[in-house]
Amino acid sequence: MARAPIVVVGAGPVGLCLALRIAQSGAAVLVLEKRAGLSKASKASTFHPPTLEILSALGVWDESARQGQVVSRAQYRDSEAGVAAEFDLAAIADQTRFPFRLHLEQAVLTPILLAALEQHPLAEVRFGAEVSAITQTADGAQVQLVDGAMEAASCVIGADGARSAVRGWIGAAFEGADYPTRVLRLMTKAPLDELCPGAAPLTYLFAGRRILQLPEDERLLAHHSARAGGIE
Numbered sequence: 106m107a108r109a110p111i112v113v114v115g116a117g118p119v120g121l122c123l124a125l126r127i128a129q130s131g132a133a134v135l136v137l138e139k140r141a142g143l144s145k146a147s148k149a150s151t152f153h154p155p156t157l158e159i160l161s162a163l164g165v166w167d168e169s170a171r172q173g174q175v176v177s178r179a180q181y182r183d184s185e186a187g188v189a190a191e192f193d194l195a196a197i198a199d200q201t202r203f204p205f206r207l208h209l210e211q212a213v214l215t216p217i218l219l220a221a222l223e224q225h226p227l228a229e230v231r232f233g234a235e236v237s238a239i240t241q242t243a244d245g246a247q248v249q250l251v252d253g254a255m256e257a258a259s260c261v262i263g264a265d266g267a268r269s270a271v272r273g274w275i276g277a278a279f280e281g282a283d284y285p286t287r288v289l290r291l292m293t294k295a296p297l298d299e300l301c302p303g304a305a306p307l308t309y310l311f312a313g314r315r316i317l318q319l320p321e322d323e324r325l326l327a328h329h330s331a332r333a334g335g336i337e
């Protein structure tokens with residue numbers, strides 16, 4: 106009898122990466138996602154060397170690099186004193202094949218991962234499939250969907266985000282802490298290097314406890330994070 110697939114709950118970047126890895130290692134995988142399609146929300150926009158190593162191992166680096174922007178120089182500036190520090194990830198070129206960051210919106214990365222999964226014979230991604238309960242069985246689990254359907258799983262992985270219901274169902278604690286602050290993301294086509302001469306492709310601008318982050322990306326031209334007090 107064929108073994109039931111591994112079920113991954115959630116088609117965010119974590120669930121999709123994990124599902125691709127599982128399929129590539131030779132096991133059947135079923136991703137259940139409650140939304141009708143991939144999220145288009147503007148969330149992660151930059152990925153660091155360890156993540157790029159993972160994307161490369163999954164075989165999606167070339168397409169990610171084609172759609173993203175490689176940035177190695179980062180700058181920290183004070184709004185009054187000017188440049189406080191600047192560093193170049195090229196300095197760790199002996200530690201990683203990816204001595205840079207990739208500026209790429211999460212909503213651009215996830216379709217790349219989905220396309221790779223859709224081409225894999227051992228993978229299935231199902232949208233509009235909200236998981237409502239999980240029951241342990243002798244040889245795996247039964248996954249119940251909101252529409253009443255049941256799926257057998259050899260194992261279930263919760264990749265259902267920060268407010269994970271799976272984590273609650275299995276009684277796992279949330280280790281760590283929420284940011285006590287809020288982020289406001291603005292996108293602009295304004296010429297930021299004219300407004301902030303000498304800014305690096307990634308610039309953090311500090312004004313007291315407030316931070317403004319200026320990451321260059323052809324799609325996401327700027328996003329501004331404000332902590333503890335908002336942007337002025």
Ligand SMILES: Cc1cc2nc3c(=O)[nH]c(=O)nc-3n(C[C@H](O)[C@H](O)[C@H](O)COP(=O)(O)OP(=O)(O)OC[C@H]3O[C@@H](n4cnc5c(N)ncnc54)[C@H](O)[C@@H]3O)c2cc1C
Nearest residue numbers: 115116117118119120138139148149150151235236265266
């Ligand atoms: C403003 C902002 C900026 C960020 N910037 C960065 C950055 O620059 N770099 C970086 O690495 N990270 C960044 N992050 C963090 C990054 O976005 C998250 O770490 C990432 O989204 C986590 O991915 P995930 O797959 O775990 O969860 P999610 O992306 O939240 O995906 C979870 C999925 O599970 C689905 N789901 C939930 N419940 C169920 C259910 N019961 N049944 C079926 N499906 C379900 C949801 O619909 C969703 O699609 C940022 C986050 C924010 C908010």
